[in-house]
Amino acid sequence: MHIRRAVSADAEELCSLLNEIILAGGTTALETPLTAAEFADWFIDGEFPLVCHVAEHDRTLAGFQSLSLYGDPPKGYADIATFARTSPKISGVGSALFPATRAAADELGLEFINATIRADNVGGLAYYAKMGFQLYDRLFQVPLLNGTPVDRIKKRFKVDAGRRPTSSL
Structure with a gap:
C-alpha cells in the first residue's frame, strides 16, 4: 500500500468512496452525500483542512485520512x-495511513489529534483505540437527521506520545 498526500484530482474518486459509506449509514456522522467540489473543500484544499493522505492499493484509492480545523x-x-x-x-x-497523519500533526506543531x-x-x-487514542469526553444524545439520538465519543491522541526522550548527553 502506498501512502501520499491527496490532491484535488483525487476528489471525485474519494468522494465516491465516502458517499458509499454515508449511504450505507451507521458509521459516520456525515449523513448527506457530498459533491466532488464539496469533498475537495472539506478534506483537501478548503479553508479548514490541514492535511489529507490517501492510501493507494492496486491503482485504486483505498481510503483517506485528514486533519482539519473544522468546528x-x-x-x-x-x-x-x-x-x-x-x-x-x-x-x-487506516493503520497504513496513521503514521503519515501523525507525522504531519507533529510537523504542524499540534499537541492533540x-x-x-x-x-x-x-x-x-x-480503530482509534488501536492507534492509541484515549477517551476524554462524550457528547450525549446528538440527534441524527431522522431524530435518532446517538452519543458521540471523543478520543484524543497526544502527538508526542510515541516520541522517545532525547538524551541530554
Missing part, C-alpha cells in the same frame, strides 16, 4: 477523519 477545535488540536473503501474491503488502510466517533460505530471506536 474551531481548541488551540493545539485538530480533528481527524478516517475512511476506507467498503467494496472491495481492503484490510489495514481529536477523534469524535459515533457511539454505535464499533469499528471506528476499536
Whole structure:
C-alpha cells in the first residue's frame, strides 16, 4: 500500500468512496452525500483542512485520512477523519495511513489529534483505540437527521506520545 498526500484530482474518486459509506449509514456522522467540489473543500484544499493522505492499493484509492480545523477545535488540536473503501474491503488502510497523519500533526506543531466517533460505530471506536487514542469526553444524545439520538465519543491522541526522550548527553 502506498501512502501520499491527496490532491484535488483525487476528489471525485474519494468522494465516491465516502458517499458509499454515508449511504450505507451507521458509521459516520456525515449523513448527506457530498459533491466532488464539496469533498475537495472539506478534506483537501478548503479553508479548514490541514492535511489529507490517501492510501493507494492496486491503482485504486483505498481510503483517506485528514486533519482539519473544522468546528474551531481548541488551540493545539485538530480533528481527524478516517475512511476506507467498503467494496472491495481492503484490510489495514487506516493503520497504513496513521503514521503519515501523525507525522504531519507533529510537523504542524499540534499537541492533540481529536477523534469524535459515533457511539454505535464499533469499528471506528476499536480503530482509534488501536492507534492509541484515549477517551476524554462524550457528547450525549446528538440527534441524527431522522431524530435518532446517538452519543458521540471523543478520543484524543497526544502527538508526542510515541516520541522517545532525547538524551541530554
